[in-house]
Amino acid sequence: MLPFKTAARRAEAQDNDPAPARPLAGITQLQQWFGRPATFRGAMAGIVLLLILGPFVFSQYITVIMTNALLYVVLCLGLNVVVGKAGLLDLGYAAFFAVGAYTTGILTLQFGWNFWASIPVALVAAAISGVIIGGPTLRLRSDYLAIVTLGFGEIVRFSARNLEITGAASGLSGIQQPRLFGWTIDSAVDFYYVFVVLAIGAVIASIRLSDSRIGRAWLYVRHDEDAAEAMGINRVAVKLAAYVTGAIYGAIGGIFFAVNLGAISPESFSFEQSVLILMAVILGGMGKIPGVILGAFIIVLGPELLRDLGELRLLVFAIGLLLIMLFRPSGIWPGRTQ
Amino acid sequence: MSGAQKMLLNLSDVRLSFAGNTVLDHVSFGVAGGSIASLIGPNGAGKTSLFNCITGFYRPQSGSITLGGEELLRRKPHRVTQMGIARTFQNLRLFREMSVLENVMAGQHCRTRAGAISAVLRLPSQQREEREIRKASEECLDFVGILDEADRIATTLAYGHQRRVEIARALATQPKLLLLDEPAAGLNAGEKATLIDLIRRIRDERGVAVLLIEHDMGLVMKVSERISVLDHGAMISEGRPDEIRADPKVIEAYLGQDEAEELL
Structure with a gap:
């Protein structure tokens, strides 16, 4: 055999391997432990039980904060599909949240619809907006995509602020609380339980999607678009499915956010909101469901736990986040090990 | 033997150029169903470009590429795969x-x-x-x-x-035709022997036709039933391994290259 730079080629191929993430003993063990189906089910049952018993222990204030954290779990799991799974950077995710909230708000207030009847319409509206943002951006990558999605988020917010039907700058208020079989969902505790159900549903849906044909396709397209296409995967369809799925999660969060507060305004769906959700996803570990849940809780509960520090709390919280990203650049939850 | 067999993959008059540089110059070429064929040629001859045209990654300016009579040209890569052509990459793309x-x-x-x-x-x-x-x-x-x-x-x-x-x-992907782009690159002698065996089994046991681009002439001569030679974007020779070995045009194309010694 004559030399064909075989040694060089071989070395090149091996260099492509990414350095394995530094193991963090405690969490790695936790992850392995979670990996076993029996313990995973047990842990999940435990967490669900704690969530159900929560309001008996929590003060009204903590119940409200926890409700917000659970809303973030839904939103973060939705953005995780777009950013974490399909690898499409989205800086305007709050737009989908807004589409859900405003659709329900407008239909119930301006048109007198029943709350439950507005849900399918809001989901369809979110899916359509997912296609609208997804369609033109499919050829773009990372930084360009970030700018376009940021623009989309701002367009939605500015539209809401200037249109009459959305109540312009003051937004919509007096959104009716929903009734279910004679039970009016109105107290803080009621809504807490609604969000417990939504968050659990979002977690189950995410786990099931991860372990499916479409969930794997998102990863294939994220890792190597060309190889994915060569395997017969329709890149366009797979990315659109990610946007639409993410949009539906966002809309579900928005629908119940609107009836929980009873009032929505354009400022609830600011760029800052999009960034907070994205931060939670990156902090917890993109693409990793338990990590994203953890990230959502940290982002919501962190500033609350630091409330005693007064004005310094956001500074301390920011430094804390920086330190986490410095030592765990790919998120708190560890990546897959062998 | 070749004339009687029905061609599974057929390229006729395929022309591809990038910014005025002709990469493939009216290439016509075929792979018979259930056969093992190789595409060889000096570096830069356009072999991988030809693969990329077949699989829909490149769009030739003119010509026709058919699989079992169905036109592949202007189809997206995932459609080509769905129609029955699978490929591997020169550099690993796992x-x-x-x-x-x-x-x-x-x-x-x-x-x-x-x-x-x-x-x-x-x-x-x-x-x-x-x-x-x-x-x-x-x-x-x-x-x-x-x-x-x-x-x-x-x-x-x-x-x-x-x-x-x-x-x-x-x-x-359950292909009818498998395209292997330099499958032996970076393999040692033992691994190459296993690869030859694997290529034969893919054809014999699964009925999948195989077309490979390969620089290792020993492997190409051993495993291929037909060999096509590409040089400067043009098909200069086509035939059985012994015919290719004796073709003066092929030897000329390889002159001054490492492969020439190997070939002779």
């Missing part, structure tokens, strides 16, 4: 951070249907399909001989095994 089995399962994507809603609802049809994807992928891994490494992260495997994962992944 999906990082994913297991060997998950990598191979990618090949089954175009043969299955379930979407997001049926996955969230865990419909029985989706569950059945998932089991079928897994079974078919495991069968492909077993076929290339690395089923016991199914759960390892693909990029941590030995180099030769990573190449086999790529082949298994391509086989999982």
